[in-house]
Amino acid sequence: MQKKYVFYYGSCVLFAVLVFWTGSCRNVRRDAVHSKNALIIASPHPLVLIIPVVENFENETGIDVRIIQGGTGEIIQNIRRYPDSAPYDLLWGGSYSTVLPVASLFENYTSTNESFMQPVYRNVEGSMNRFSDIPSVIMINRKRLGSIPVTGYGDLLDPRLKGTIAFCDPEKSSSAWEHLVNMLYAVGAGNPEKGWPYVEKFCSNLDGILLDGSKDVYEGVAEGKFTAGLTFEEGGANYAVHDSNIGLVYMKEGVVFTPDGVYLLKNSPHSENAKRFIDYATGFSVQSYISKQMNRRSVRTDVPLHSLFPSKKSLPCIAVNYTFASSHKDEWILRFHEIFDNAQKEAEYE
Amino acid sequence: MNKPVHFRDEIRRSFIIYALVPAVIFAVILIIVSVLIWHWNLYCKASDENEKITALLERTIDAYYTQAEQPFPVPPASLEHDNSAVSSIYRLLKGYILKQQVHADFIILSPAFRCILQGDSENRFIVPVWQNDFHWGALGRMQERPGRAVVEISSDYNAEGIPELIIGRALSSGNGRLDGYLIFTVTAQNIREAFTTMLPFAVTNACGVFFLGSGLRYKDQFDELPAVYRRDAGYYFTGNEAVRHGTTEDGLFTIYTFADTGQLNTTAVMMVVLTLAVLALMIRGFFFSATKIAGEKSETIDKIVEAYKEVEDGNFDSRLHVDSNIEFQTIADAYNDMLDNLARLIEEKACETQEKYIAELKQLEMQFNPHFMYNTLENIKFLIKLDPDKARETILWLSELLRYSINNEISVVPVSEDLYYMENYLHILKMRFGERFEYLIDVTDSAASCLIPKLILQPLIGNSVRYGFENRESVCISITARAVSDRLFMSVKDNGAGMEKEKLKEIHSLLKSETNRTSHIGLYNVQRRIRLMYGNGYGVKIDSVKGEGTVARLVLPVVRNGKV
Numbered sequence: 038m039q040k041k042y043v044f045y046y047g048s049c050v051l052f053a054v055l056v057f058w059t060g061s062c063r064n065v066r067r068d069a070v071h072s073k074n075a076l077i078i079a080s081p082h083p084l085v086l087i088i089p090v091v092e093n094f095e096n097e098t099g100i101d102v103r104i105i106q107g108g109t110g111e112i113i114q115n116i117r118r119y120p121d122s123a124p125y126d127l128l129w130g131g132s133y134s135t136v137l138p139v140a141s142l143f144e145n146y147t148s149t150n151e152s153f154m155q156p157v158y159r160n161v162e163g164s165m166n167r168f169s170d171i172p173s174v175i176m177i178n179r180k181r182l183g184s185i186p187v188t189g190y191g192d193l194l195d196p197r198l199k200g201t202i203a204f205c206d207p208e209k210s211s212s213a214w215e216h217l218v219n220m221l222y223a224v225g226a227g228n229p230e231k232g233w234p235y236v237e238k239f240c241s242n243l244d245g246i247l248l249d250g251s252k253d254v255y256e257g258v259a260e261g262k263f264t265a266g267l268t269f270e271e272g273g274a275n276y277a278v279h280d281s282n283i284g285l286v287y288m289k290e291g292v293v294f295t296p297d298g299v300y301l302l303k304n305s306p307h308s309e310n311a312k313r314f315i316d317y318a319t320g321f322s323v324q325s326y327i328s329k330q331m332n333r334r335s336v337r338t339d340v341p342l343h344s345l346f347p348s349k350k351s352l353p354c355i356a357v358n359y360t361f362a363s364s365h366k367d368e369w370i371l372r373f374h375e376i377f378d379n380a381q382k383e384a385e386y387e
Numbered sequence: 388m389n390k391p392v393h394f395r396d397e398i399r400r401s402f403i404i405y406a407l408v409p410a411v412i413f414a415v416i417l418i419i420v421s422v423l424i425w426h427w428n429l430y431c432k433a434s435d436e437n438e439k440i441t442a443l444l445e446r447t448i449d450a451y452y453t454q455a456e457q458p459f460p461v462p463p464a465s466l467e468h469d470n471s472a473v474s475s476i477y478r479l480l481k482g483y484i485l486k487q488q489v490h491a492d493f494i495i496l497s498p499a500f501r502c503i504l505q506g507d508s509e510n511r512f513i514v515p516v517w518q519n520d521f522h523w524g525a526l527g528r529m530q531e532r533p534g535r536a537v538v539e540i541s542s543d544y545n546a547e548g549i550p551e552l553i554i555g556r557a558l559s560s561g562n563g564r565l566d567g568y569l570i571f572t573v574t575a576q577n578i579r580e581a582f583t584t585m586l587p588f589a590v591t592n593a594c595g596v597f598f599l600g601s602g603l604r605y606k607d608q609f610d611e612l613p614a615v616y617r618r619d620a621g622y623y624f625t626g627n628e629a630v631r632h633g634t635t636e637d638g639l640f641t642i643y644t645f646a647d648t649g650q651l652n653t654t655a656v657m658m659v660v661l662t663l664a665v666l667a668l669m670i671r672g673f674f675f676s677a678t679k680i681a682g683e684k685s686e687t688i689d690k691i692v693e694a695y696k697e698v699e700d701g702n703f704d705s706r707l708h709v710d711s712n713i714e715f716q717t718i719a720d721a722y723n724d725m726l727d728n729l730a731r732l733i734e735e736k737a738c739e740t741q742e743k744y745i746a747e748l749k750q751l752e753m754q755f756n757p758h759f760m761y762n763t764l765e766n767i768k769f770l771i772k773l774d775p776d777k778a779r780e781t782i783l784w785l786s787e788l789l790r791y792s793i794n795n796e797i798s799v800v801p802v803s804e805d806l807y808y809m810e811n812y813l814h815i816l817k818m819r820f821g822e823r824f825e826y827l828i829d830v831t832d833s834a835a836s837c838l839i840p841k842l843i844l845q846p847l848i849g850n851s852v853r854y855g856f857e858n859r860e861s862v863c864i865s866i867t868a869r870a871v872s873d874r875l876f877m878s879v880k881d882n883g884a885g886m887e888k889e890k891l892k893e894i895h896s897l898l899k900s901e902t903n904r905t906s907h908i909g910l911y912n913v914q915r916r917i918r919l920m921y922g923n924g925y926g927v928k929i930d931s932v933k934g935e936g937t938v939a940r941l942v943l944p945v946v947r948n949g950k951v
Contacts, residue, residue, distance in 0.1 A: 088610055089543065093524055095594035096539045102594060104609045325521035341520075 076310040079105040079112045079125040081211075086331050087129075093326075094317055100310050109135050109211055116142050116302060123302040126311040129318065132211050132297045133165065134218070138363045140164055143300040146312055150319040150337065158296050158336040166315055167296040169271075169327055170334040172352070173212070173219045175286040176255055176273035181264045189289035190220050193239060193265065200244035203254040203266035208370045212251040215295050216267040217373060218362050222355055223291030229362070229369075236373065241380040259283060270346070274332035278345055287347065291355035296336055394688050399681035407673045414662045422655050426629075429646045430622060433631035436586045437644040443582055444590065444642065445635045447489040448538060451554040451571040454483050455536040459558050463495055463567035466503050473504060481506060489573060489581040491554075496568040500526065503567060511545045512572060525553040526568065533557040533565055538639055540592040542610070544572070550598050550610065551575065575599030587645040589616070593638055605643070616643055627652060687715040694722065703730050744919055748798065751912045751919075756849055766819050781818055784811040792842055799946070802868050802877075803835040809844055809866070816852055820862075824852070827865040834868035837875045838946040840916050846909030847879040847927075847939045854937070855883020875943040882936040894929050910939075917943065 091102045109131040143164035158167040205213035225232030258266040259276045276283040299318045324335040461472045493506040500514040524543040536556040542548045555570030589600030597606040607613045627649035697705040709719035770778035788811045813826045855862035868877045903911040931937035
């Protein structure tokens with residue numbers, strides 16, 4: 038009997054050793070970013086903007102930043118999915134009109150640079166520190182365009198441009214949504230309802246081509262696939278600065294400027310570092326850097342405008358009721374889809 | 388626990404426990420130890436490589452940091468026109484750089500970030516055009532903290548945006564005015580050329596930005612080391628890699644060394660599988676041989692058990708044949724001796740019993756009533772005077788009868804022969820009682836040849852005469868013998884006085900008992916003789932009615948010429 042116990046105990050000990058050994062191999066995963074001096078940033082910005090800014094922030098502060106890149110919608114969905122424990126600290130990017138309806142997901146914080154902000158871009162909402170100012174523009178390929186004049190939305194109805202206009206599905210791309218809002222307000226002269234007849238004509242001139250991402254628009258125009266593309270200023274400017282063939286047209290009917298921002302999440306795990314990043318991103322250096330290097334418009338008053346860009350004063354800026362537009366987003370997108378589908382059917386019928 | 392345990396199973400179990408279990412334990416320990424040793428080697432190798440790279444980086448940073456912190460020998464502005472100053476600085480810095488294991492490049496910038504002197508004509512150092520406009524990057528930080536060297540990894544200063552190690556200092560004269568910048572740039576390529584390594588590695592800055600390493604898989608889209616490889620622990624496992632992770636003393640670089648554990652895992656799995664297979668074979672073999680050996684070892688025991696069972700069943704003739712070890716042979720010999728003794732004892736006992744039976748039978752046979760002798764002799768005494776011929780005849784009968792009764796050589800006789808002598812006896816009685824006594828003999832032929840104990844009827848006839856004449860003038864006796872199938876029925880019946888019911892009961896109980904304490908010797912002897920010879924299934928029965936007579940019925944087996 039004694040010998041039997043020895044055997045049992047022996048096998049138990051061996052088993053325990055084995056379990057311990059294999060267990061140590063499959064150690065609990067502990068990311069470095071979960072340590073204290075970290076920051077998790079979710080951003081729809083392109084990597085060319087993210088990497089140098091983040092790298093410089095890291096060098097400046099020693100904070101280890103982890104970046105999650107994704108579309109604004111996707112990121113907001115993710116934040117909504119974990120209401121109690123925020124998966125990120127910050128949303129960096131995301132246009133004002135997109136974030137405004139979900140402002141409740143974000144914590145109130147006003148950056149230390151508030152006094153340097155353009156008066157219209159002050160953080161009056163509490164949680165919405167502006168980062169850059171983005172007008173919608175029409176990007177043109179001059180060689181492809183030739184002598185066809187493009188000065189605004191009206192010129193896009195020119196039958197010679199039929200099928201060569203790059204536009205995105207406003208459901209999928211926020212820049213396309215901004216453009217839809219812009220054309221409704223600009224052509225409708227402040228009353229979006231009056232803009233819809235233009236949308237119908239515009240859709241028939243798209244000739245059934247609707248792109249999936251904003252990237253397809255500026256890349257398409259730059260490559261010469263399209264003659265004109267409806268995009269945001271930076272998307273076109275990145276090409277325009279290097280290539281004289283590419284031009285930016287500010288719509289004569291009216292240009293809507295929509296800021297994007299940097300937003301602190303509620304229950305952020307590293308809120309101190311996140312606030313530091315907000316101050317940093319709205320600070321003079323980064324604002325100057327995005328203006329000089331990244332072809333963006335700063336929201337600060339003390340940062341000079343990129344030499345390529347016309348000043349806001351020289352442009353026919355129009356105001357948009359964002360609350361109204363946002364609340365009608367689903368309805369308008371549905372309406373746009375119907376118009377687009379009908380235009381296609383009619384084209385087939387003819 | 389109370390379940391019967393067989394010796395065979397016991398042996399088998401011990402065999403398995405003491406042979407198989409140590410083998411299994413040994414195999415498991417062997418696997419664990421060899422895997423641990425392998426692991427230890429892996430760990431040591433990864434650590435060595437890691438320390439090698441860490442040390443190199445530490446030396447490099449230390450070297451250029453020290454040089455950057457050195458007071459600049461000439462005012463940087465003089466470099467723009469003074470060729471001898473240029474030459475001395477160039478010689479100084481180039482000489483220093485070429486002494487190092489990792490070669491850097493250097494550049495000296497004016498306070499407005501214009502290039503004054505560069506180490507290499509192919510220097511790729513580019514200052515952004517807007518560097519003067521706002522503070523940005525490593526140059527910005529140098530500008531902010533003049534006189535103190537800045538060490539960081541930056542991708543701002545080359546056209547391709549490749550991360551490189553920037554070690555530099557804003558040169559300032561005593562009055563706090565900026566004189567320019569001295570910058571050493573160390574590219575990943577510079578470092579990579581300075582050492583060789585056996586294992587894949589990655590070097591990142593403290594924030595995980597990838598600086599150099601083997602393979603693109605250690606760099607993600609954000610130019611960082613993928614999060615899977617980054618943990619706080621110094622040594623850990625990801626997928627099929629063991630990661631050793633160390634940091635340079637200044638905390639600027641984190642060095643990851645990767646050792647492939649895929650092969651280790653495969654080998655470990657193979658080892659386990661192989662060992663298991665061998666073990667399985669061994670177990671199979673062990674069970675087989677354990678069963679076989681247990682069978683062989685317990686064969687003798689089984690034989691012994693079998694022999695005991697035979698004895699239990701009453702077979703004393705079986706003998707134990709054992710040709711295994713001496714212990715079992717001793718047991719077998721003792722057992723056989725015991726059986727021999729037992730058989731002899733049983734035989735002796737049987738003989739003794741037989742002898743006792745015979746003795747008793749002889750004794751029972753010899754009992755002849757002395758009264759009869761006396762009466763007969765009295766009668767002969769009178770007859771000699773009255774009728775000498777009859778006397779002589781009677782003497783003849785008597786002598787024949789006596790000779791028959793004392794003949795010890797025969798104990799069973801045919802009915803006819805016994806009845807012949809019984810007639811002698813009856814004649815004598817007839818002679819004595821004359822007209823008052825009658826007898827009748829009725830024997831079938833088949834009964835006549837049956838063998839019966841000699842003189843078995845005589846006591847019954849004697850009793851009829853002795854008790855029959857009480858209050859009676861005459862008595863008639865009838866003797867019958869009938870053989871029905873395997874039984875012989877004989878009866879001696881008289882029409883004498885008969886007996887009381889109590890008396891009859893007394894006689895019945897006497898006939899059932901084994902010993903006689905009454906005076907009814909004759910009747911008891913008849914019963915005893917029959918039972919001794921033929922068993923309890925046979926015997927005598929008495930029936931009597933007071934005043935009407937008595938009948939004694941014998942039941943005997945039909946025995947002819949000694950056969951039943």
